[in-house]
Amino acid sequence: xxxxxxxxxxxxxxxxxxxxxxxxxxxxxxxxxxxxxxxxxxxxxxxxxxxxxxxxxxxxxxxxxxxxxxxxxxxxxxxxxxxxxxxxxxxxxxxxxxxxxxxxxxxxxxxx
Amino acid sequence: xxxxxxxxxxxxxxxxxxxxxxxxxxxxxxxxxxxxxxxxxxxxxxxxxxxxxxxxxxxxxxxxxxxxxxxxxxxxxxxxxxxxxxxxxxxxxxxxxxxxxxxxxxxxxxxxxxxxxxxxxxxxxxxxxxxx
Numbered sequence: 001x002x003x004x005x006x007x008x009x010x011x012x013x014x015x016x017x018x019x020x021x022x023x024x025x026x027x028x029x030x031x032x033x034x035x036x037x038x039x040x041x042x043x044x045x046x047x048x049x050x051x052x053x054x055x056x057x058x059x060x061x062x063x064x065x066x067x068x069x070x071x072x073x074x075x076x077x078x079x080x081x082x083x084x085x086x087x088x089x090x091x092x093x094x095x096x097x098x099x100x101x102x103x104x105x106x107x108x109x110x111x112x
Numbered sequence: 113x114x115x116x117x118x119x120x121x122x123x124x125x126x127x128x129x130x131x132x133x134x135x136x137x138x139x140x141x142x143x144x145x146x147x148x149x150x151x152x153x154x155x156x157x158x159x160x161x162x163x164x165x166x167x168x169x170x171x172x173x174x175x176x177x178x179x180x181x182x183x184x185x186x187x188x189x190x191x192x193x194x195x196x197x198x199x200x201x202x203x204x205x206x207x208x209x210x211x212x213x214x215x216x217x218x219x220x221x222x223x224x225x226x227x228x229x230x231x232x233x234x235x236x237x238x239x240x241x242x243x244x
Binding site: 019021022023054055056057058059061062065068069072084085086089090093094095099 | 128129132147150151153154157158160161203204206207208210215216218219222223
């Protein structure tokens with residue numbers, strides 16, 4: 001899993017790439033929590049560009065849960081943008097698509 | 113023509129991520145389309161890391177592909193553990209009320225066509241299959 005992050009249009013856009021599973025979920029979670037903290041400091045929205053995520057297991061969902069709890073506590077909105085078909089299916093099965101805003105594109109997440 | 117993959121590993125050993133990478137490469141070589149392979153890899157990650165945590169001496173994985181159908185058999189000699197006996201998590205709850213974890217086996221059930229558990233010869237045996 002490779003994590004990159006940029007400030008864009010008043011939001012923080014993070015782009016994890018690769019697979020999020022048992023071996024990478026800890027890094028993913030730590031990176032997410034760091035990004036939530038930076039979004040809180042900047043009073044910015046946190047957009048996760050999911051387009052580079054190959055697939056995500058329940059370990060990744062757990063990391064998202066922890067990040068969302070932290071985000072809710074500091075009034076940060078997390079939006080999941082551009083998930084591929086597999087990631088979208090995982091979000092639907094777990095109904096995480098009801099807990100998070102999910103958009104087709106990063107641009108839509110910036111303006112939603 | 114069918115293809116077959118078989119490996120054994122000491123449960124809890126550091127070789128788990130190497131085994132997962134090996135399975136992924138094998139699925140690719142066996143001609144499983146990437147999006148379908150991704151779904152299967154989520155299932156292998158859930159099942160194998162779960163067993164690895166629940167202890168036991170050895171786990172073995174056998175995967176067969178024939179006629180665009182994958183059948184995987186995962187056996188471990190740990191204490192009796194039926195992952196399917198676990199209640200389906202309530203996915204209607206808010207974020208604060210959701211249990212951390214518990215979703216793994218739910219994903220396995222939803223992503224595969226069939227999943228079955230049996231305790232056979234003092235071993236846990238989980239068989240799952242999917243047509244792709």
